[in-house]
Amino acid sequence: MSAHDIGGLFLHILLLGSVAVGGLSTVMPDIYRYMVDERGLISGREFADAYALAQAAPGPNALWVALVGLQAGGVPGAVASIVAILLPATTFTCIAIALQARRPDAPLALALRRGLAPVAVGFMLASGWVLARSVEHGWPGYALAGATALAVLRTRLNPLVLLALGAAAGVAGLI
């Protein structure tokens, strides 16, 4: 991956970071589109693997952005990606602090939150869908994703336990 590629990735993620209202899962499908479909920097499977690894690792889930960057461009790719996604968040939060925006019930903030919430949920579901498809395990993979989703909704199992069960199912050859 050339410096030019890393620069392009940095700018794309920077732009998405500025609109990632509702968390990073809302922009995941577009980072996937850019890295996998448009630029071919990594494969769909590598993208899904990096996301899963970051979930299993300690720390904010946002670190999946560093891992897809690492997979595409080594340590410089990882640093460029995580800085690009966090820079807008840092800037906007500092502005909010400076403006003492401590009123989340101000009319515009309320309208933004209420209006954008359903759109953000749609993006989040699209993220799950994109990930499930890129695992490339056919219907057993979809079944495992579905069973995990059901387990989250119906039980109080820790997500880490569910990831471990997924890994076990993979090693056992079930998917």
Place this chain on the structure above:
Amino acid sequence: MPSPLEIFVTFARVGISGFGGVNFWLRRVLIQEKRWITDAEFLEGFAVGQIIPGPNVYNLSIMIGHRMGGWAGAFAAIAGIMGPPFLVTLALGLLYRRYQALPVLEHAIGGMAAAAAGLVIANGLMLAAALPRRARPWIFLLLGFGGIGILHWPLLYVIAGLGPLATWLAWRDEARRRASR
């Protein structure tokens, strides 16, 4: 007032304990153990964090760090919550890059990735269940999902198309509700 170093160490502890997400540890350490903020302040910060782009936990950490130690505190919180977990995750990623072709690892991580997809879907469904039982939010949900997940349109176009309309409609509703009171 805690020193920047104490803020850094506290957030580093939260970050490095946060397997599978950091929120739980943020609450436990900052509210229950250190008593730096109250539950209500945490929720308020959380609500502000939700309308600011970026990871909510990260935005919240900046706000708490700032409250506890000014701008130095804010940046100490950033360094603590992201720095050490970044290094650990990077090490895992480098191991993956080296051994990703091993069949056992390939299968294990493939299974984990399918499960991780399930976690994201479950999160989306839980949030969807909390939406008002009216047609409009669900139409916007489907438009967002369809544009990104099915049609693979660039996110910026979808947001530019849906965002202003959704915000304006919510604004108008709220104005009407206030007027009718």
